[in-house]
Amino acid sequence: MRDAAAAPAPExxxxxPEPGSFRDRDGRVFYREGRVLRSLSPRAYADWQRLRGTxxxxxxxxxxxxxxxxxxxxxxDGGGLVExxxxxxxxxxxxxxxxxxxxxxxxxxxxxxxxLAEGFVLKDATPYNVQWRGARPxxxxxxxxxxxxxxxxWVGYRQFCELMLYPLMLQAYRGVDFxxxxxxxIDGIPAAEMQRLLSARDRLRPGVLLHVVAQSLLQxxxxxxxxxxxxxxxxxxxxxxxxxxxxxKLARLVRGLEPPxxxxxxxxxDRTHSYDAAGQAAKADFVRRAAASRRWRLAWDLGxxxxxxxxxxxxxxxxxxxxxxDWMAIERxxxxxxxxxxxxxxxxxxxxxxDASPSQGWRGAERKDLAARGTPDLxxxxxxxxxxxxxxxxxxxxxxxxxxxxxxxxxxxFVGRGDEMVQALLANREDQYDDYTAxxxxxxxxARFRIxxxxxLKDGRRTIFFAEPAPA
Amino acid sequence: xxxxxxYLTCLMAAVLAATAAPAHAYLDPGTGSMILQxxxxxxxxxALAGRLYWRRFLVLIGARSxxxxxxxxxxxxxR
Numbered sequence: 001m002r003d004a005a006a007a008p009a010p011e012x013x014x015x016x017p018e019p020g021s022f023r024d025r026d027g028r029v030f031y032r033e034g035r036v037l038r039s040l041s042p043r044a045y046a047d048w049q050r051l052r053g054t055x056x057x058x059x060x061x062x063x064x065x066x067x068x069x070x071x072x073x074x075x076x077d078g079g080g081l082v083e084x085x086x087x088x089x090x091x092x093x094x095x096x097x098x099x100x101x102x103x104x105x106x107x108x109x110x111x112x113x114x115x116l117a118e119g120f121v122l123k124d125a126t127p128y129n130v131q132w133r134g135a136r137p138x139x140x141x142x143x144x145x146x147x148x149x150x151x152x153x154w155v156g157y158r159q160f161c162e163l164m165l166y167p168l169m170l171q172a173y174r175g176v177d178f179x180x181x182x183x184x185x186i187d188g189i190p191a192a193e194m195q196r197l198l199s200a201r202d203r204l205r206p207g208v209l210l211h212v213v214a215q216s217l218l219q220x221x222x223x224x225x226x227x228x229x230x231x232x233x234x235x236x237x238x239x240x241x242x243x244x245x246x247x248x249k250l251a252r253l254v255r256g257l258e259p260p261x262x263x264x265x266x267x268x269x270d271r272t273h274s275y276d277a278a279g280q281a282a283k284a285d286f287v288r289r290a291a292a293s294r295r296w297r298l299a300w301d302l303g304x305x306x307x308x309x310x311x312x313x314x315x316x317x318x319x320x321x322x323x324x325x326d327w328m329a330i331e332r333x334x335x336x337x338x339x340x341x342x343x344x345x346x347x348x349x350x351x352x353x354x355d356a357s358p359s360q361g362w363r364g365a366e367r368k369d370l371a372a373r374g375t376p377d378l379x380x381x382x383x384x385x386x387x388x389x390x391x392x393x394x395x396x397x398x399x400x401x402x403x404x405x406x407x408x409x410x411x412x413x414f415v416g417r418g419d420e421m422v423q424a425l426l427a428n429r430e431d432q433y434d435d436y437t438a439x440x441x442x443x444x445x446x447a448r449f450r451i452x453x454x455x456x457l458k459d460g461r462r463t464i465f466f467a468e469p470a471p472a
Numbered sequence: 473x474x475x476x477x478x479y480l481t482c483l484m485a486a487v488l489a490a491t492a493a494p495a496h497a498y499l500d501p502g503t504g505s506m507i508l509q510x511x512x513x514x515x516x517x518x519a520l521a522g523r524l525y526w527r528r529f530l531v532l533i534g535a536r537s538x539x540x541x542x543x544x545x546x547x548x549x550x551r
Contacts, residue, residue: 024498124499158505191505210512218504229503233510236524242513249512 019365024124027143029084036086042078044143051145056114064133064343065107067140087138088319088347089298090373093127093163094183095349095357097331098171098259100137101178103338104130105164107137109251112154116240116247121148125156126163128367134319134344135337151234154243161211162188165254169194169212172257173202177327179350186361191216207253259331273305273383274421279458283413284312286455287380290411290466291316300376300408302353303384307333310346313380319345321376325352353384354392371406379403381412382464383421389436390425396435397444404448409468414441419461438463 021029026044030037040048051057052071060066072081093101104127112122122144129141166189167178174197181189189197195216202208222229275283287309291299296317301310304322306329314320324330333348351357351370359369381403388394403410415422416438426433442463445451449467456463510517510524530536 026498153501153506153509155499155501157509158502159499161505210508214511215505215508218507219502220504222503222507225503227503229506230501233506236527237520238510238513239516241516242509242520245514245516246509246512249514 019363020128020361020367022362022366024141024143027141034086036084037072038082038084038143039075040079040082040143045074045078045080047146048080048082048143050147051120051142054115054118054120056111056118056120057145060111060114060139064136065139066111067131067138067142069142082142084140084142087131087140088133088345089321090131090368091321091347091349092182092357092367093167094179095351096127096179097327097334097348097350098168098178099331099334099338100132100135100348101127101164102168102254102257103137105160105168105254106251107139108160108164109247109254111139112247113244113251115145116148116244119148120145121152121154121240121243122146123155125160128163132347134346135334135340135348136343148240148243149234151231151238153230153233153238154246157246158191158215159188160250161194161215162190164188165207165211165250166191166194168254168257169205169207170197171259173198173205173208175260179327183357183360186366191219206256207250211250211253274419275458282455283382283457283464284309286453286464286466287312287382287411290409290453291378293466296376296378298374298376299378299380301380301382303381303387304333304348305329305383307336307346307348309380309382313378314345317345317378319347321347321349323349323351323353325350353388354394375406376408379406379408379410379412381410383413383415385412385441386415386419386422386425386436389433390422390429396440400441400444400448404469407469409466410449411464411466412445413457413462413464414438416461416463419458 015030015032018029018031021027021038026041027038030039048071052069057066061068067087068085070083072083074080093104096104107130108122108125108127115121123146124141124144129139129144130137131140132138163182167182170176170181170189171178176197191212194212198208198212203213273280291313294316296313297319299310299313299317299320301307301313301320301322304310304324305326307322310320310322310333322330322333327350330348330350333346337344337346337348356370357367359365359367359372361367385396385399388399389396403412417423417426417436422436442451445465445467448470450470451465451467453466454463510520513520527536
């Protein structure tokens with residue numbers, strides 16, 4: 001493992017192939033002793049030798065927008081190995097706020113533009129090829145860069161639309177959350193379906209007529225047509241100027257897309273939380289002391305809201321995955337973090353713990369659930385437990401068990417029944433939560449963790465704990 | 473839309489009048505999506521469409537055959 005911030009996925013065996021890396025036969029990822037290696041076919045290895053000599057590639061690796069990659073030597077079959085720097089925590093587009101998908105799309109287009117200028121192209125266009133260091137995008141699929149054959153169109157254009165442009169349009173033009181659409185279908189939204197999702201008025205919006213309506217119409221008209229259009233275009237004189245023009249216009253289109261401004265429940269949490277200034281300071285101090293007690297490889301902040309406490313942990317952690325179900329809160333956190341200098345370590349993700357991303361795709365292993373991508377050694381659960389137990393109806397013991405199964409230390413806040421936030425949650429529902437008491441909570445926590453510190457907050461209506469995994 | 477539909481259909485017919493060697497990619501670029509890229513290619517696309525129409529016109533008036541053997545496809549690397 002090269003990266004100090006690296007989080008090894010627990011299922012990794014020596015030389016284990018990455019189960020999500022099979023679609024492109026020319027380059028497959030596997031892990032060996034914590035290193036991320038990729039075996040390249042003879043053709044892909046020859047392409048890599050050319051690629052590493054280009055100016056744009058060196059520039060993007062230097063800037064951190066393409067993953068640092070080194071040659072790890074040739075293979076007997078004429079192919080070769082390359083080694084990639086490790087990404088702290090893998091995330092998927094259906095966990096990103098709008099701004100992250102937009103920036104991933106813009107990075108793709110920028111890489112296309114720069115690659116084309118030196119005779120290369122990206123042969124696919126999937127946002128899964130973009131990962132994050134904190135809030136900075138990193139393109140990870142180096143063998144996607146191929147020399148552009150004369151006369152070739154942009155093969156990845158359709159994929160760019162289905163996995164990046166349409167989801168962004170769906171949220172920008174219709175106000176519809178794109179994440180369930182991406183999570184629901186690994187290849188994104190087809191043009192025909194996107195067309196049906198848009199209203200007649202939407203057809204007048206930028207990019208819709210050509211990229212959605214015309215594309216859907218053409219795909220329908222020529223579905224199953226076995227003729228070799230790609231060769232025909234080449235013979236007719238298709239050249240990279242056409243791709244460059246398309247890429248330039250797409251970049252302008254994507255830059256102009258913004259999510260509709262709607263207030264969500266927690267996006268104003270910093271202003272609407274239930275603490276007074278002194279209480280908030282005491283809570284922050286407690287979190288700061290716990291975070292500073294040692295160095296953390298990977299921290300999770302569950303129900304992070306606008307990320308105030310993730311920021312407190314950040315100086316003491318290699319990576320902080322800040323998760324909240326409220327997309328607007330994560331949108332704001334991302335907007336703040338992407339401007340941070342020097343770049344931070346907070347990765348903001350839209351995740352509803354009660355319905356977190358599953359393992360899915362081919363063999364249920366192409367995309368992984370949260371814990372399979374690396375378990376934390378510190379987890380924050382602040383002002384969270386009442387939502388887990390009362391809003392999501394998850395038994396308290398079940399939740400504490402799950403935390404314990406991660407093998408993580410926790411900073412966890414219990415919000416008591418006397419708290420106005422709990423009373424608001426119980427106002428209109430049957431109180432079936434016999435397990436929701438301070439005594440039960442403390443007993444469950446003490447049974448599975450070693451409590452190192454605790455502090456009553458809000459005149460005893462809440463208590464915050466710092467606990468470490470109990471010795472086995 | 474009907475006018476642009478006609479234009480797209482004509483463009484498609486013009487593209488398919490040409491012949492070429494097969495090419496491969498692990499990703500299906502989509503026939504319709506490839507044709508669309510001519511429209512999305514700005515001025516270069518307009519020029520290309522013009523050349524395709526001109527070729528189609530030559531075929532129509534009999535100045536050129538539908539599948540000209542005299543103009544073999546360029547050798548292309550397999551993708």
